[in-house]
Amino acid sequence: MRYMSNLYARDRVIIDEADWNGFYPFVKDCCINELTKHFPEYYNDKLGIFVVSDTVQQPYIRSFFKSIEGTHYRGMASSKLFRCTPVNGLASFLSIELKTNSPALTLLANQDDEIGIDEYVRLLISNNFLKVAMMLCVYIDYVNEEQYRVILDIYFLNSTVKRDSYDE
Amino acid sequence: MGKRVVVSGVGTINAIGCDTTQYWNGILAGISGISAKMFEDIKKTFKVGDIKGFVSTSKEENFFADYLIHSISEALNDSKVGVSDLPDTPLFIGTALGNISQIETQLIRFNHDRFDSYNIAESIRPLKRYFGLKMNPFIVSSTCTSSMNALGMAYLTIKDGMYDRVIVAGCETLNSHILAGIRSTKGMALDSMKPFDLARSGMLLGEGAGAVVIETLENAEKRNAHIYAEIAGYKSYSEAYHLMVPDLTGENINKALDYDISQTSDTTLLVSANGTKYNDEAIYNGLLKKYGNNHPLVADIKAIIGHTLGASGIVEGIAAIKSIETQTALPLYGVENAMSGLRYLKKPKDMELKNIIHVSTSFGGNIASIHYKSVNLA
Numbered sequence: 266m267r268y269m270s271n272l273y274a275r276d277r278v279i280i281d282e283a284d285w286n287g288f289y290p291f292v293k294d295c296c297i298n299e300l301t302k303h304f305p306e307y308y309n310d311k312l313g314i315f316v317v318s319d320t321v322q323q324p325y326i327r328s329f330f331k332s333i334e335g336t337h338y339r340g341m342a343s344s345k346l347f348r349c350t351p352v353n354g355l356a357s358f359l360s361i362e363l364k365t366n367s368p369a370l371t372l373l374a375n376q377d378d379e380i381g382i383d384e385y386v387r388l389l390i391s392n393n394f395l396k397v398a399m400m401l402c403v404y405i406d407y408v409n410e411e412q413y414r415v416i417l418d419i420y421f422l423n424s425t426v427k428r429d430s431y432d433e
Numbered sequence: 434m435g436k437r438v439v440v441s442g443v444g445t446i447n448a449i450g451c452d453t454t455q456y457w458n459g460i461l462a463g464i465s466g467i468s469a470k471m472f473e474d475i476k477k478t479f480k481v482g483d484i485k486g487f488v489s490t491s492k493e494e495n496f497f498a499d500y501l502i503h504s505i506s507e508a509l510n511d512s513k514v515g516v517s518d519l520p521d522t523p524l525f526i527g528t529a530l531g532n533i534s535q536i537e538t539q540l541i542r543f544n545h546d547r548f549d550s551y552n553i554a555e556s557i558r559p560l561k562r563y564f565g566l567k568m569n570p571f572i573v574s575s576t577c578t579s580s581m582n583a584l585g586m587a588y589l590t591i592k593d594g595m596y597d598r599v600i601v602a603g604c605e606t607l608n609s610h611i612l613a614g615i616r617s618t619k620g621m622a623l624d625s626m627k628p629f630d631l632a633r634s635g636m637l638l639g640e641g642a643g644a645v646v647i648e649t650l651e652n653a654e655k656r657n658a659h660i661y662a663e664i665a666g667y668k669s670y671s672e673a674y675h676l677m678v679p680d681l682t683g684e685n686i687n688k689a690l691d692y693d694i695s696q697t698s699d700t701t702l703l704v705s706a707n708g709t710k711y712n713d714e715a716i717y718n719g720l721l722k723k724y725g726n727n728h729p730l731v732a733d734i735k736a737i738i739g740h741t742l743g744a745s746g747i748v749e750g751i752a753a754i755k756s757i758e759t760q761t762a763l764p765l766y767g768v769e770n771a772m773s774g775l776r777y778l779k780k781p782k783d784m785e786l787k788n789i790i791h792v793s794t795s796f797g798g799n800i801a802s803i804h805y806k807s808v809n810l811a
Contacts, residue, residue: 314671356575357797360671366685368669369799370582373531373572385571388589394669 313395314369367395398422435592437650441658442512444504447641448482482639482739497532498559500642512646524570527580529743532556577795581746585667598648603744607640628706636707639739643747665806672798679715686719689802700788736767
């Protein structure tokens with residue numbers, strides 16, 4: 266994976282047989298740990314949150330579709346909708362929990378893409394939209410039809426960290 | 434300061450037009466693209482702003498890619514960008530649902546065996562191939578502000594000298610999943626959409642795609658390209674308030690409107706009033722907070738095209754761009770009994786327009802805005 270450990274990264278987190286109900290709080294805890302370690306001064310300030318994934322409907326869609334098999338949307342509740350289409354759900358959830366008014370966006374990329382997402386995010390930093398960008402890369406690794414795991418990498422960008430200094 | 438960024442090409446397909454001319458004429462005439470449509474898979478009829486009569490040429494009926502190709506082709510032809518320049522031109526896309534229709538199709542067609550193969554690249558691969566792009570598109574998903582954030586970030590890349598030209602597009606397709614979802618939030622109107630109306634009851638959904646070519650002013654002038662408008666600013670905020678409900682104080686709307694504009698008489702606001710009780714109240718409070726009772730005229734066209742969600746930043750943005758190009762102020766469609774003191778037009782009106790601020794709000798709390806400026810009146 267391209268978006269992984271760097272100057273400010275935590276170890277990769279792998280969640281086997283993910284408990285989707287606990288996924289948001291789990292990610293929040295990871296983020297708070299890393300933030301307080303590296304950027305406590307920006308914890309409630311200009312922190313931008315960017316969830317990077319390869320599908321808009323990141324992890325939840327699969328379990329959602331499984332849950333409605335045979336029923337096809339019967340009984341769908343709003344909570345389920347926004348769990349299954351987190352679109353900006355995870356990013357928004359974190360912006361609320363971490364109390365930041367800077368942009369919280371989902372950016373889509375394939376794991377092998379060579380597009381410079383972090384370079385675009387850096388433009389937001391240089392244009393004062395935010396001071397620190399927290400990048401969360403969320404990908405699903407399907408072991409087989411029934412088993413899957415979430416791979417979560419967290420890293421940070423700010424105006425002083427140069428790309429060359431953290432590339433592997 | 435950075436480089437000046439202008440719009441040199443536009444293209445769209447939506448409920449009231451299969452190209453920009455038809456779309457703009459439809460807006461001026463107040464033609465509604467809203468009609469009742471039966472969604473066979475859930476055996477329910479919804480009033481929606483759907484695209485009518487479009488025949489997909491792709492084997493898999495990938496309407497998401499089809500609509501994007503359609504609108505991007507129009508924007509490229511309009512801007513007269515040379516084919517030789519295309520491969521190196523970046524493409525930015527905004528979408529809230531990212532072709533969820535295709536996932537449904539695959540799941541049903543392949544009996545749920547092919548879901549693993551889906552990711553966003555599956556949907557956009559036809560675009561790369563069709564236009565011969567070298568780079569993979571950069572995709573932003575922030576619910577209803579998706580394509581506005583894509584446009585804003587593309588604007589920054591040009592302003593700061595990373596690129597000379599970017600194609601920016603937004604797209605959304607209608608499907609029963611999102612209809613059922615919005616309905617379950619009680620955010621959907623049953624009959625008509627009435628933004629800023631005292632009797633508003635929610636939104637009606639639409640579908641569509643829009644694309645713009647943006648580039649440096651210098652580049653556009655050198656090519657002798659037609660310049661529609663200048664993009665003079667971009668803002669994006671998170672409310673950090675609630676996943677579904679906006680901050681009713683309007684404080685973040687107020688911040689999104691904070692551009693350097695000397696007078697309000699030559700400015701209009703194209704806002705994302707979706708006809709829901711709370712969203713429109715937040716926008717209303719935000720604009721009163723920013724401008725007071727003498728706020729710029731407020732416009733919205735969702736009542737005739739439906740809410741195109743993540744595509745709305747570009748689809749409606751093209752209306753703002755045409756508005757400033759033709760010096761025609763847009764009306765607030767759908768309103769009958771407006772909120773107290775709201776300043777708006779019932780019909781389009783010729784007037785001197787230096788600025789249009791296009792503001793978009795979203796579930797999840799992201800608020801974004803783009804400041805369009807007239808190049809001729811600057």
